Amino acid sequence: MHANNGTIFAQLWHVGRVTHPDNINGEQPISSSALKAENVKVFVDDGSNAPDFVDVVMPRAMTKADIDHVVDQYRQAALNAIEAGFDGIELHAANGYLINQFIDSNANNRTDEYGGNIENRLRFLAQVVTAVSEAIGAERVGVRLAPFTSLNGTVDTNPVETYVAAATLLNKLNVVYIHFAEVDWDDAPETPKGFKESVRAAYKGILIYAGRYTAQTAAQTIEAGLADMIGFGRPFVSNPDLPTRIKHGYPLTAHTPETLFGGAEKGLTDYPEYSAS
Numbered sequence: 001m002h003a004n005n006g007t008i009f010a011q012l013w014h015v016g017r018v019t020h021p022d023n024i025n026g027e028q029p030i031s032s033s034a035l036k037a038e039n040v041k042v043f044v045d046d047g048s049n050a051p052d053f054v055d056v057v058m059p060r061a062m063t064k065a066d067i068d069h070v071v072d073q074y075r076q077a078a079l080n081a082i083e084a085g086f087d088g089i090e091l092h093a094a095n096g097y098l099i100n101q102f103i104d105s106n107a108n109n110r111t112d113e114y115g116g117n118i119e120n121r122l123r124f125l126a127q128v129v130t131a132v133s134e135a136i137g138a139e140r141v142g143v144r145l146a147p148f149t150s151l152n153g154t155v156d157t158n159p160v161e162t163y164v165a166a167a168t169l170l171n172k173l174n175v176v177y178i179h180f181a182e183v184d185w186d187d188a189p190e191t192p193k194g195f196k197e198s199v200r201a202a203y204k205g206i207l208i209y210a211g212r213y214t215a216q217t218a219a220q221t222i223e224a225g226l227a228d229m230i231g232f233g234r235p236f237v238s239n240p241d242l243p244t245r246i247k248h249g250y251p252l253t254a255h256t257p258e259t260l261f262g263g264a265e266k267g268l269t270d271y272p273e274y275s276a277s
């Protein structure tokens with residue numbers, strides 16, 4: 001990456017309740033609260049059975065000691081990432097994983113200072129951001145958020161208010177970017193424009209969005225001043241040379257949805273680059 005003038009951030013991902021004891025040495029998963037993610041399956045490969053998707057289980061609510069321990073794990077992971085040569089880290093606070101399980105109201109029924117009002121539900125995020133920023137510098141810390149997805153069973157009753165508050169908090173904490181994962185299934189509603197405008201007003205750093213963009217809609221969103229960068233997910237899977245194809249107007253290869261998650265390289269990392277022949 002660096003030899004090609006690239007910049008690379010490592011995403012730090014604690015799944016919280018979105019796992020199964022077979023993936024974590026038989027332990028019960030942890031979360032903000034003892035609330036099970038409904039209708040969520042995870043990939044299990046513990047060597048004893050054929051790898052497969054299984055239902056997640058009931059997590060246990062994290063104690064204060066658990067919270068301090070996990071914050072410290074994030075801090076150490078950030079240091080490790082920099083030592084390994086990454087330019088920075090991205091906290092995965094999206095898509096129903098641990099930090100998201102604190103933020104979204106329906107995944108958090110705590111009655112202490114980590115639950116209830118928005119400030120409390122954002123407290124764990126604030127603590128993790130502060131810890132990793134002290135360790136490696138806020139200019140090396142990005143955060144991924146997903147206000148409107150119900151992925152992995154988390155939803156917030158008032159996502160606009162909650163996530164504009166998150167953007168305000170992250171502005172105060174000076175993280176280098178916020179990367180919003182937008183809902184990405186075919187018939188999902190668009191992210192409200194008013195939300196993007198409020199986020200733009202609340203947050204002065206680099207704003208990234210991803211989810212169902214084409215080169216054209218990405219350019220339009222940047223030109224409208226709502227984003228600084230746009231990320232591509234699935235188009236990059238099936239077009240490893242995506243920037244070259246966009247630049248030259250080459251046709252894009254469609255991805256196969258069935259092979260995106262929980263398999264091996266087939267249909268994930270084996271798509272060829274464009275060839276005119």
Ligand SMILES: Cc1cc2nc3c(=O)[nH]c(=O)nc-3n(C[C@H](O)[C@H](O)[C@H](O)COP(=O)(O)O)c2cc1C
Binds near residue numbers: 095181182210235
């Ligand atoms: C195979 C695959 C793996 C993904 N893994 C992650 C991940 O580890 N962390 C994350 O924040 N998003 C992950 N995503 C979501 C993408 O970052 C992106 O938000 C999503 O694909 C929507 O963008 P798209 O419509 O351009 O695909 C993944 C998506 C795919 C298809």
